[in-house]
Amino acid sequence: MPDATPLTPGITSGRLSAETLSQNFDDLHPAYAPHEAAVAADRCYFCHDAPCITACPTEIDIPLFLRQIQTGTPEAAAKTILSQNILGGMCARVCPTETLCEEACVREAAEGKPVEIGRLQRFATDTLMHAGKHPFTRAASTGKSVAVVGAGPSGLSCAHRLAMHGHDVVLFDARAKAGGLNEFGIAAYKSTDDFAAHEVDWLLKIGGITVETGQRLGDELSLDELQNEYDAVFVGIGLSGVNSLRAAGEEREGVSDAVSFIADLRQASDLSALPVGRDVVVIGGGMTAVDAAVQSKLLGAQNVTIVYRRGQDQMGASRFEQDLATSKGVRIIANAQPVAVHGNGAVAEAEFEYTTTKDGALKGTGETFRIKADQLFKAIGQTLEAAPEALKLDGRKIAVTGAGRTSVKGIWAGGDCASGGDDLTVTAVAEGRDAAEDIHASFLAKTP
Ligand SMILES: Cc1cc2nc3c(=O)[nH]c(=O)nc-3n(C[C@H](O)[C@H](O)[C@H](O)COP(=O)(O)OP(=O)(O)OC[C@H]3O[C@@H](n4cnc5c(N)ncnc54)[C@H](O)[C@@H]3O)c2cc1C
Numbered sequence: 435m436p437d438a439t440p441l442t443p444g445i446t447s448g449r450l451s452a453e454t455l456s457q458n459f460d461d462l463h464p465a466y467a468p469h470e471a472a473v474a475a476d477r478c479y480f481c482h483d484a485p486c487i488t489a490c491p492t493e494i495d496i497p498l499f500l501r502q503i504q505t506g507t508p509e510a511a512a513k514t515i516l517s518q519n520i521l522g523g524m525c526a527r528v529c530p531t532e533t534l535c536e537e538a539c540v541r542e543a544a545e546g547k548p549v550e551i552g553r554l555q556r557f558a559t560d561t562l563m564h565a566g567k568h569p570f571t572r573a574a575s576t577g578k579s580v581a582v583v584g585a586g587p588s589g590l591s592c593a594h595r596l597a598m599h600g601h602d603v604v605l606f607d608a609r610a611k612a613g614g615l616n617e618f619g620i621a622a623y624k625s626t627d628d629f630a631a632h633e634v635d636w637l638l639k640i641g642g643i644t645v646e647t648g649q650r651l652g653d654e655l656s657l658d659e660l661q662n663e664y665d666a667v668f669v670g671i672g673l674s675g676v677n678s679l680r681a682a683g684e685e686r687e688g689v690s691d692a693v694s695f696i697a698d699l700r701q702a703s704d705l706s707a708l709p710v711g712r713d714v715v716v717i718g719g720g721m722t723a724v725d726a727a728v729q730s731k732l733l734g735a736q737n738v739t740i741v742y743r744r745g746q747d748q749m750g751a752s753r754f755e756q757d758l759a760t761s762k763g764v765r766i767i768a769n770a771q772p773v774a775v776h777g778n779g780a781v782a783e784a785e786f787e788y789t790t791t792k793d794g795a796l797k798g799t800g801e802t803f804r805i806k807a808d809q810l811f812k813a814i815g816q817t818l819e820a821a822p823e824a825l826k827l828d829g830r831k832i833a834v835t836g837a838g839r840t841s842v843k844g845i846w847a848g849g850d851c852a853s854g855g856d857d858l859t860v861t862a863v864a865e866g867r868d869a870a871e872d873i874h875a876s877f878l879a880k881t882p
């Protein structure tokens with residue numbers, strides 16, 4: 435029996451039994467059985483100029499892979515997917531398909547029920563990966579070497595494409611494990627059974643990629659040294675800093691950033707040992723806010739509230755994600771901004787002010803309210819840290835043009851740390867892949 439219950443005050447572990455926790459954190463979208471997949475794929479009209487392809491940042495030939503599933507060749511379907519998106523397995527689990535391919539699907543417009551592209555992509559990629567196959571072979575060695583810094587989706591995708599072309603890649607990461615936010619950020623119920631780590635192992639089967647963990651750009655690594663040692667450098671370090679609330683009392687015990695809480699949760703071997711508050715407040719409106727809130731609830735928090743400063747329709751989290759949160763019992767309060775965190779040492783209440791938008795500017799109305807809180811998560815966006823000084827910035831990101839070219843010749847960047855594109859796994863994969871192709875083309879251009 436658990437030691438605590440959802441009603442136990444304060445931040446404590448063991449609010450729910452191991453059995454309940456395992457049910458709560460089960461796969462969000464269970465895998466299709468083969469006959470279900472064939473029936474679901476059969477709903478596709480195999481459109482000419484298919485809008486779903488254009489809506490996919492990696493431009494997977496969706497009607498082709500659906501046809502391959504329908505005709506009973508899921509491994510061929512997987513190859514179609516993976517040739518455009520080597521992390522097609524993870525993207526099938528985490529992509530907000532409701533705002534990408536499935537939103538664009540003509541069956542969504544006609545019937546409000548799109549072809550379930552994400553789940554079908556998962557069926558195909560899982561089939562191939564369970565068979566232990568890697569569908570690509572590495573070209574003969576070119577003798578060129580590339581340093582890829584950051585082993586998240588952008589770095590992994592870049593490294594794989596470079597290795598396929600026969601270049602030698604060293605993939606550096608500051609953390610002890612590769613995978614980036616696939617390993618440390620994505621909600622646990624989207625990536626079950628250690629899928630992120632399995633996918634990295636599977637991807638590395640291409641050969642030609644050496645992974646070096648515990649190597650941080652700015653500490654163990656310098657851009658100058660990498661430029662001297664390698665023929666090209668790709669920077670895919672994501673956004674590892676967190677924004678502050680700028681509300682009085684934010685240093686109180688019980689206030690922390692949502693990304694760290696999620697990383698701890700993803701790495702926990704026993705969820706019943708992970709402490710969570712009884713009254714949890716999450717500040718923010720993106721996927722991170724929703725993931726922190728939903729997972730707090732699933733761990734056994736009694737009351738979980740998301741507070742977002744603008745209107746609910748402006749939240750970064752999609753409507754599907756918002757509905758997921760409310761279906762789990764999370765309350766969403768829109769149009770309110772944090773003013774202060776109150777308590778005697780530890781947080782006891784969070785104070786907010788209602789907001790309104792006038793002439794495009796967000797303003798407080800002066801009317802405030804308080805919410806009881808023993809744990810408060812900040813989920814108000816991540817920031818770029820340790821960006822090499824030599825690289826020009828565009829706003830708060832590394833400035834890139836074309837396929838990830840930075841302001842310094844021979845250095846490319848992509849994923850969340852680079853300008854342009856949405857901060858999504860699939861976008862990071864596309865940018866890493868495209869930078870790799872551009873690096874490869876630059877090598878060919880130099881070959882006499
Ligand atoms: C909580 C959370 C949930 C999310 N959920 C989703 C989702 O459901 N669907 C979706 O599409 N997107 C989601 N995202 C966004 C998605 O995870 C990112 O867009 C994606 O991971 C970006 O990939 P990346 O390779 O650019 O960076 P990251 O995944 O952040 O990887 C960067 C890597 O670089 C390493 N690194 C950082 N600094 C250094 C340094 N100085 N030197 C060396 N290595 C360094 C890091 O350790 C990390 O491994 C989520 C993000 C968060 C924070």
Ligand code: SF4
Pocket residue numbers: 477478479480481484485486487496497538539540541549551
């Ligand atoms: S838009 Fe929908 S129906 Fe048309 S090809 Fe894409 S998945 Fe099939």
